[in-house]
Amino acid sequence: MGWGNKRRGLFVWVLAVASGLAAASGVAAPHAADDGNTKSSEAQGGVRFSIDREEYDAQARAAMQVDPVVAAHLGAIRTVALDDAASMDEPGPDVLVFDVEGSRGKGRVTARFITVSATQEALGPGMLVMADGTRHEIEGDADALAAEDGPPLHDHAHDEDVEAGANAFIRQAQEAAQRYPLIRQHIGQIASFEIDTDASGAAPGMNTFVFDVAGDKGRGRLEADFITVSADTERLGKGVLTLAGGRKLPFEGEPRGEDEPEDGVSAADLFGGDNIFTRQARVAVQRYPLVQQHIGTLASFELDLAATGEAEGAEEFVFALTGDKGRGRILAEFITVDADTERLGKGVLTLADGREIAFEGEAPMEGELAAPRIDSDRGEAPDTFARQDGIFVLQANAAMQAHPVVQRHIGDIREAAFDRDASWKADGERYIFDLKGSKGQGRLEAEFITVDADSERIGDGELVMADGKRYPLDGK
Known part of the structure; x- marks a missing residue:
């Protein structure tokens, strides 16, 4: 996901989906026959999805990860690969075949995949065949199966x-x-x-x-x-x-x-309930051994907005957990690994009896994104700030060259070195340049005012020559 502050990012994600911008984030509602995946026998045959293929794979992966049979025999799922040809040979439009590799082994899952909502798939009945040939029957998500007999889960x-x-x-x-x-x-x-x-x-x-x-x-x-x-x-x-x-x-x-x-x-x-971050966080919590030991297979996983808002760290979230072994509350850091994966960081699991168990979380994963640099208000200039080779500096050079004070004391500008750090720390809209010209050299500090998309003009400021003489720049 790549979100620095996911507390607000949850709401942003809802906006993205609802505004039709979700495609930019790889998120969309799955449609099969009516609202799920479809199989095509045309020349470009195969399984087709109305959402991004990687996003559907992520939803399928999450569905398999929370299944007790899959989790018990494959462990934490690392990779999933849809076998289009094998899926086409299976009966029914929603029976798919995935080759799955986990922390405990490899296997092949053949099962129904049930569209629960725009962002969630559930695993239906099927079979897990391990690499050694052993077979394990998958019963599927009972709630999702029961809901198929009731009103549609996806409410348009x-x-x-x-x-x-x-x-x-x-x-x-x-x-x-x-x-x-x-x-x-x-x-x-x-x-x-x-x-x-x-x-x-x-x-x-x-x-x-x-x-x-x-x-x-x-x-x-x-x-x-x-x-x-x-x-x-x-x-x-x-x-x-x-x-x-x-x-x-x-x-x-x-x-x-x-x-x-x-x-x-x-x-x-403004927001709450199921969303892509919550699903990824649930997968991260489910695969952690401490949760498997004390909570078991998660049956409910609910974000506590109030407690999350009070948590100290920007990446800390609080969830209420219920599983087949117990229930509790987890406060932990959630670290973005990539667009599909969150990693459980340091935190505390509080069990129903009040016992608190501190944990260090999972080790960094291969290919994990580096944490973004966060600059203070007047710290190091961020990468997005104007650069020496950027269009603003070019336009500023033209404005300085045309200014009568610069022409009089610097002459034709031969070199204009933009001091990014000093400009970043300067008050208001002031920018700083070290100038060398045909008549002399000096340091210019002034406001730059945008005239239009192609030009800047100099506002109030000062030109300080190499000999210390100072000349005001009248921006009027």
């Missing part, structure tokens, strides 16, 4: 409600951005306002979202807190507007309204 009316809510949030976020003076000054009337789900998931802060925005004055990237005032209104909080040239404009956002609740809207009102 609910999907429409979620989509409407997600679109409402994006519309309200756009309205909040549009009324902010800084947006009106540099972007103008917003024509395009698109959420970046990956960047929003990686951004720090429970309420931080990232949008690509374009208007009649320019375009840029908005990363900001969006604070829910009411069911109809979002308020723009603290953030950064990055213009097309790379210049970053930090802002404080709108003040809290008189009628706005001090604590905002509860996260429990």
Whole structure:
């Protein structure tokens, strides 16, 4: 998944699915015959899915991992590979064949796969054949099988409600951005306002979202807190507007309204229940030996939003667990390995009798993503900040060359070295360059104001020559 702060990322993921942006994250609703997988005998025959193949494999993997027969004989599943040809030979549209490799061995699973929801598959009756030829019957998920005789589990009316809510949030976020003076000054009337789900998931802060925005004055990237005032209104909080040239404009956002609740809207009102992170977290918890020993095969796995919000670490989550051996509560770090896998980190398992068992979690997995670097407000300049070879610096060079004070004392600029670290730490919108020219050399520190997508102009600032003489830059 690659989400730095998954507490807010859960809500972002719901928005992505509901807004039709889930394809960008590899998430979509499975459709078979009506709502699952289908088998084709056409020239391009094979098993077809209406969602990304890797995403379906992840759902199937999760379904097999929580099955007690599969878990007992294969252990923690490492790889799954769908055998298209063998699946085509099996009767029924939802019987699939997977070659599975786990921590305890290898085997072949032939079973029904039942679509429970847009993000979940359940394992039906089938057979596990181990590499040594031993066979183990799979009974399947009793709840999923029982539900097949009742009302449909996938509620399309609910999907429409979620989509409407997600679109409402994006519309309200756009309205909040549009009324902010800084947006009106540099972007103008917003024509395009698109959420970046990956960047929003990686951004720090429970309420931080990232949008690509374009208007009649320019375009840029908005990363900001969006604070829910009411069911109809979002308020723009603290953030950064990055213009097309790379210049970053930090802002404080709108003040809290008189009628706005001090604590905002509860996260429990915004998201919860089943989602891709929760499913991956469940798989990670299920494969951990301590959980297998004391809880057994998980029957329920529910996120405790309140306790998670109070947890100290940004990657710490709290879940209530129930299994065939017992029940309890787990507080642990969840570490993103890749788009399909979470790893259980350090934490504490609290059993129903109150006993607390601390654990160190799983060892890092092969190919695990490195933890993202998090910069302090005035620490090292982030990679996304303007660079020497970036378009902003080129436009700034043109603005400096055209400025009368620079022309008078520096002459024709031969070298303009952008001081990234000093510029990052400078107050407001000031940027710093070391200049060498045909008449002399000096250090320029000034505001740079975006005129349009192709040009910058110099605002207030100062040019300090090599001999110490200072010349103000009048930006008017």
